[in-house]
Amino acid sequence: xxxxxxxxxxxxxxxxxxxxxxxxxxxxxxxxxxxxxxxxxxxxxxxxxxxxxxxxxxxxxxxxxxxxxxxxxxxxxxxxxxxxxxxxxxxxxxxxxxxxxxxxxxxxxxxxxxxxxxxxxxxxxxxxxxxxx
Amino acid sequence: xxxxxxxxxxxxxxxxxxxxxxxxxxxxxxxxxxxxxxxxxxxxxxxxxxxxxxxxxxxxxxxxxxxxxxxxxxxxxxxxxxxxxxxxxxxxxxxxxxxxxxxxxxxxxxxxxxxxxxxxxxxxxxxxxxxxxxxxxxxxxxxxxxxxxxxxxxxxxxxxxxxxxxxxxxxxxxxxxxxxxxxxxxxxxxxxxxxxxxxxxxxxxxxxxxxxxxxxxxxxxxxxxxxxxxxxxxxxxxxxxxxxxxxxxxxxxxxxxxxxxxxxxxxxxxxxxxxxxxxxxxxxxxxxxxxxxxxxxxxxxxxxxxxxxxxxxxxxxxxxxxxxxxxxxxxxxxxxxxxxxxxxxxxxxxxxxxxxxxxxxxxxxxxxxxxxxxxxxxxxxxxxxxxxxxxxxxxxxxxxxxxxxxxxxxxxxxxxxxxxxxxxxxxxxxxxxxxxxxxxxxxxxxxxxxxx
Numbered sequence: 148x149x150x151x152x153x154x155x156x157x158x159x160x161x162x163x164x165x166x167x168x169x170x171x172x173x174x175x176x177x178x179x180x181x182x183x184x185x186x187x188x189x190x191x192x193x194x195x196x197x198x199x200x201x202x203x204x205x206x207x208x209x210x211x212x213x214x215x216x217x218x219x220x221x222x223x224x225x226x227x228x229x230x231x232x233x234x235x236x237x238x239x240x241x242x243x244x245x246x247x248x249x250x251x252x253x254x255x256x257x258x259x260x261x262x263x264x265x266x267x268x269x270x271x272x273x274x275x276x277x278x279x280x
Numbered sequence: 281x282x283x284x285x286x287x288x289x290x291x292x293x294x295x296x297x298x299x300x301x302x303x304x305x306x307x308x309x310x311x312x313x314x315x316x317x318x319x320x321x322x323x324x325x326x327x328x329x330x331x332x333x334x335x336x337x338x339x340x341x342x343x344x345x346x347x348x349x350x351x352x353x354x355x356x357x358x359x360x361x362x363x364x365x366x367x368x369x370x371x372x373x374x375x376x377x378x379x380x381x382x383x384x385x386x387x388x389x390x391x392x393x394x395x396x397x398x399x400x401x402x403x404x405x406x407x408x409x410x411x412x413x414x415x416x417x418x419x420x421x422x423x424x425x426x427x428x429x430x431x432x433x434x435x436x437x438x439x440x441x442x443x444x445x446x447x448x449x450x451x452x453x454x455x456x457x458x459x460x461x462x463x464x465x466x467x468x469x470x471x472x473x474x475x476x477x478x479x480x481x482x483x484x485x486x487x488x489x490x491x492x493x494x495x496x497x498x499x500x501x502x503x504x505x506x507x508x509x510x511x512x513x514x515x516x517x518x519x520x521x522x523x524x525x526x527x528x529x530x531x532x533x534x535x536x537x538x539x540x541x542x543x544x545x546x547x548x549x550x551x552x553x554x555x556x557x558x559x560x561x562x563x564x565x566x567x568x569x570x571x572x573x574x575x576x577x578x579x580x581x582x583x584x585x586x587x588x589x590x591x592x593x594x595x596x597x598x599x600x601x602x603x604x605x606x607x608x609x610x611x612x613x614x615x616x617x618x619x620x621x622x623x624x625x626x627x628x629x630x631x632x633x634x635x636x637x638x639x640x641x642x643x644x645x646x647x648x649x650x651x652x653x654x655x656x657x658x659x660x661x662x663x664x665x666x667x668x669x670x671x672x673x674x675x676x677x678x679x680x681x682x683x684x685x686x687x688x689x690x691x692x693x694x695x696x697x698x699x700x701x702x703x704x705x706x707x708x709x710x711x712x713x714x715x716x717x718x719x720x721x722x723x724x725x726x727x728x729x730x731x732x
Contacts, residue, residue, distance in 0.1 A: 167664040171684040178677055179527060199676075202668045 149195060149272040150245040152235040152252060156203060157228040159253070159263035169258045176256050184251060188237060193248070195236040203227035236272065245269050292338065293322055297410030300342040302382035305445050308350055311389065312435035315407055317353070321346040322410065383408075384499050385447050391460040394441040399434035400463045401470075406431055409488055419485050420470070457500065461509050461565065464493050468513050472520070486517055507556030508566030514549035515572035518542040530674045534581045546576045567596040571608075586615040603635040607645050619653035640669035644679060651686060660686045 158164070166174060188194035204222045211217035224230070235252070239245050249269045254262035300321065305314040321342045335341040390404040405411045405419075417427035448456045471485025493510045500506050522536035531537075553569045571592045578584040593609035606629055614622025626646050629636045636642045647662030663683035670676045 165664075167667050167680045167683040168687060169680075169684055170688050171681050174677070174681050174684055175527075178529070182527065199673045201671045204668050205671070 148240070148242070148245070149236060149238050149274065150242075151270045151272055152237065152245070152249050153268040153270065154232045154234065154252070154265060155228065155268075156230050156232050157266065159257070159265035161261050162257035162263045162265075164258060173256070173258050173260065176260060180255050184255075185235075188235070188248065193237045193239050193244075195238050197233070197235045199233040200231055203230040206230060242271070245271075292334075293325060294410035296339050296342055297322055298383055298386055298408045299339055300346060301407055302386050303339075303343050304346045304350070305386070306382060308347075309445075310350075311445050312432075312439055313350060313353060314346070315435060317346040317349040318342070319406070319413075320349050322412075380499050381447050383495075385445055387460050387496065387499075388448055388456040389438065389443060389445050391456075391463040392438065392441070392443050393455075393459050394443065395434055395437055397463065397466055399430060399437065400459075401467055402427060402430045403434040404463055404492070405467070405488065409492060411488070457503060457506070460496065461505060464489050464496070465509060465512075465565070467492070468516075472516060486513070486520070489513060490517065502559070504556040504559040504561055505563040505565050507552050508563060508569050511549045511553040511556060512565050512569035512572055514545045514552065515569055515576050518545035518549065518576060528674070530678045532678070533575065538579065541576065546573075549573065550577065564596065564600045567592055567599065571596070584615075586612055590616050603629070603639070604641070607636065607641055611645060611648070614649050614652060619649045622649045623653070638669070640666040640671075643669070644675075647679075647682065651682075656686050656690050660690070 166177070169177075185194065185197055188197075203224055204227075206222055206224065206227075208220040208224075209217050235248070237245060237248055239248070246269060249267040253265050253267045255265065257263040297318065301315060301318045304318055305311050308314045308317075324345055325338070325342060329335070329338075387404070387408055390407050391400050395403065402416055402420075405416045406413065411419075413428045413431065414424045416431075417424040420427065447453075468486055468489035471487070471489060490510070490513050493506070493513060497506050497510050518541050519533070519536065521542070522538065522540040523531055525531050549569065550573050553566065553573055556566050557570070571589055574585050574588050574592070590609065590612040593605060593612050597605050597609055606625075610622045610625040610629070613625055623646065626642060626649070630642055631637060643662045643666035647659045647666060650656075650659035650662055660683050663679045663686070667676050667679035667683060670679060
């Protein structure tokens with residue numbers, strides 16, 4: 148079953164300091180954690196895709212009525228914390244496993260090595276129905 | 281001849297692919313159809329040769345099978361096919377030979393300016409590089425079907441633009457070669473910077489770019505810019521093992537372990553560059569190669585002949601006008617004349633409407649120069665801004681780490697100053713240089729703010 152695990156820029160209950168302001172060794176620890184989580188998921192055959200998105204400062208929001216020129220809004224955005232920072236797509240045996248992975252990701256170490264408690268949104272990816280009846 | 285059961289060497293099929301295509305395309309007059317037919321013949325070879333054994337004349341085999349596919353497309357007539365197979369069996373092997381002009385014409389066609397860079401890259405890798413669609417897709421991290429479509433559309437574009445599979449007129453030759461060099465350079469840059477590429481990537485794009493440029497050099501041994509591009513690739517590739525740390529992190533040039541550089545590639549690159557420069561027509565790739573050579577020949581960052589690097593970047597700036605080159609020149613100027621000089625060059629580049637205005641590289645370089653000048657607070661701000669705006673994850677991590685390092689050194693500084701007389705400030709980390717390939721396309725291909 149495929150799930151998308153989404154992370155926004157909102158930070159977590161135990162950290163709302165942007166990474167550029169952490170201690171260098173805390174950054175390294177955090178990156179090592181992410182890397183080894185990705186590696187673990189890959190080795191278990193669960194990792195489909197993982198991407199980081201470029202920052203909200205580079206984002207543009209586009210709306211169009213199909214007729215006139217599209218409206219393109221540039222940052223900075225007041226609600227930038229709501230923007231997606233990145234996602235994993237995992238292929239797992241059960242919904243519980245998706246939650247387990249998300250919990251691991253949420254507890255990534257932050258400043259002082261303290262788990263961030265970042266909220267991770269877990270969404271099942273729509274798939275083909277099991278039968279056509 | 282390969283024994284039955286032995287997989288035909290990938291190298292052989294890749295080498296024969298453009299030759300087969302050149303022969304078939306020349307005769308058939310329909311490049312797109314010929315390319316599809318040759319693809320099928322290559323696939324057939326990879327499936328049948330292991331069981332049937334490699335034919336005595338593998339190129340003739342490919343040409344024959346491709347031609348058969350073409351005919352099949354036009355008319356499916358079993359009897360006629362049988363006659364043709366019989367006739368083909370009696371063909372003199374080697375009668376169809378792809379000559380130098382054929383392969384060049386093929387390259388010119390695939391790199392034609394009417395194609396977008398991404399299309400030209402995909403088509404060149406398949407038609408000239410002999411890579412399968414799946415291999416190209418994997419190298420560019422897109423699904424195979426997506427890459428197949430990109431290649432189909434590229435061929436349709438060629439057809440609709442009316443470009444012929446033929447050598448360009450004398451007067452247009454220079455531009456045609458320049459277009460090929462641009463494409464090969466893009467392939468190399470793409471390969472060079474995909475440090476975070478998938479483990480399963482079977483084809484190394486940088487190696488493929490080098491292989492194709494070596495081939496081009498055999499076809500055009502007297503063209504100094506071809507020599508210059510190959511030298512640039514070799515001199516840059518020589519550093520590849522030092523560019524990433526044990527945890528996959530980015531290591532900029534100034535911090536690389538030079539013991540990990542490939543001295544054989546450096547020697548070859550320098551020799552090639554010297555030969556190219558001796559021909560007198562110094563172009564952009566030779567200049568970039570010359571800069572790479574200055575770095576590669578320095579035992580340490582401190583030993584680097586920065587005045588020479590500065591002179592070369594100034595020359596390059598006049599010829600190429602790429603914004604990344606201007607950034608690189610600012611760094612070199614700082615190394616020669618001090619950070620204030622570099623910073624004022626940056627101010628001149630950071631004006632509204634300029635391609636560098638708001639570009640993260642500008643902030644990253646500014647951060648390094650502010651650090652060099654001892655203005656730590658400004659450097660932290662610059663690195664944080666750059667980190668928020670970069671489009672590369674390894675680079676983002678690098679920039680965040682720089683900001684953090686400086687911010688925390690500052691805090692430690694303040695603590696000590698309160699306790700006693702402050703010790704002399706820590707020397708700034710080695711300022712990086714930007715010798716890596718700077719691209720006209722602007723986004724820059726180096727993994728760090730200042731290249732490696």
